[in-house]
Amino acid sequence: MALLKVKNMRKDFDGLEVLKGIDFELNKGEVLAIIGASGSGKTTLLRCLNFLETPTSGEIYIDDKLIYDAQKDIDLSDAQLREKRLNFGLVFQQFNLFPQYNVLSNITLAPSLYIKADIKRKKKEANLEYIKNLFKPGARKIFLQKRSDLRQQANSMHEDIEKLAMKLLKRVGLLDKVKSYPCELSGGQCQRLAIARALALNPKILCFDEPTSALDPELTGEVLKVIKSLKSKDSTMIIVTHEMEFARKVADKVIYMADGVIEEMGTPSEVFGNSKSQKTRAFLQKEPI
């Protein structure tokens, strides 16, 4: 059973067709590398998967369950879109860290906002119940108990998030930078922080949009090392990259895109070593491995 299935995804920008029907499947624990020349639609595909762009048509299945159908889901509410989006994580080329928060807060900001929203909702429920049972004996006691339980729950959830963030920072090697601000980090450190931030929400599929294109070769290495270390049977990743060597070594599946279609798809050895398409061969000859 495929974890992710994309069916006939199309996207056009005011008549300019960027994606011309993309179909692929990805199993759990697999790493998919998407390669191709600039303008071939790689980034647009990734942005469509994360709902930063609305596909013109196409279906997205997760665990064989249809989660998005561009034809039907035209007017999704923000909340519905958010829920679908959380299946995916995205690491940007330009990091997009929050400059006013320190390293730890960059990771904990989004999760702690959910906790707050969740607790607030529960508090409201408790308030309503209290008002309903206002004249019953003992209602106030139950209400106060509930409130203090919620407070404790919130505290422990915040602590858990912080622990998780520290664990992730250790994993990406930034434990000594916890209190630093993004402006004090090198490009490689920024990107590693961005990876940790995406991991904190525990997405089913983690996407990377050219994660090393804004970095010099030396920093590229440290980021690729971290991405490689994430590979496990539980983590599924899609990586748009120009690092052919990395794609060949780390990916389980490679897609070569050209002009908005999948020109070639297969294992790294199939695509790199034994490409069937003329276009793929021409592209790979130009790109140094």
Added chain:
Amino acid sequence: MDFGQIMLSLAQGFATTCLLFILTLIMSLPLGLIIAFCSMSKIKPIRWLSRTIVWIVRGSPLMLQIIIVFYVPGLVFNYPMESRMFAVTVAFVINYACYFSEIYRGGIESIPKGQYEAGKVLGMTSTQIFFKVVLLQVIKRIMPPVSNEVITLVKDTSLARIISVGELIKSSQDMMKATASILPLFYSGIFYLAFNGILTLLFNYIEKKLNYYQG
């Protein structure tokens, strides 16, 4: 008339100036944000309306606006303004809200799209993205133009005398007539300078506080 009396009279005018200044700031800062949102609205009629208002308010003299707010209700709707201070405050709030709205708009539009997208892929709501991610960055960026505008406001309050609100310049003019000397006018300048000096220090302090991060 001795120096003490002149100063006392000027201080009274200065109190009115301060009151007008504070009232205008308190109301125009948030109102400006609302106008900024309207100017950036996806709904075209709202956007056009808002931008037209901003054009009219920024494009005509504040003095004229004060006169209109004070006299038009009485002349046209037969509902005369009772309080001069109220009229002048309304005119100032509208005028400054429009200027602030353009500063806000510039600040908000200068935030890279990536910040919104990062918030989105992390599952934040638009409200959370605005208040938790964007707002502080906007505030940092707009601090210099806002401080400019605030300092201008201090001096613009002198326009209130056009409908005989007893602010600082008005009292210094009264003192000039009473003492037959030009000195009270210079004294009033010292009030403005001192006030703006304090404001400058305050804004420097805020900018320094916001300098804990770059970018």
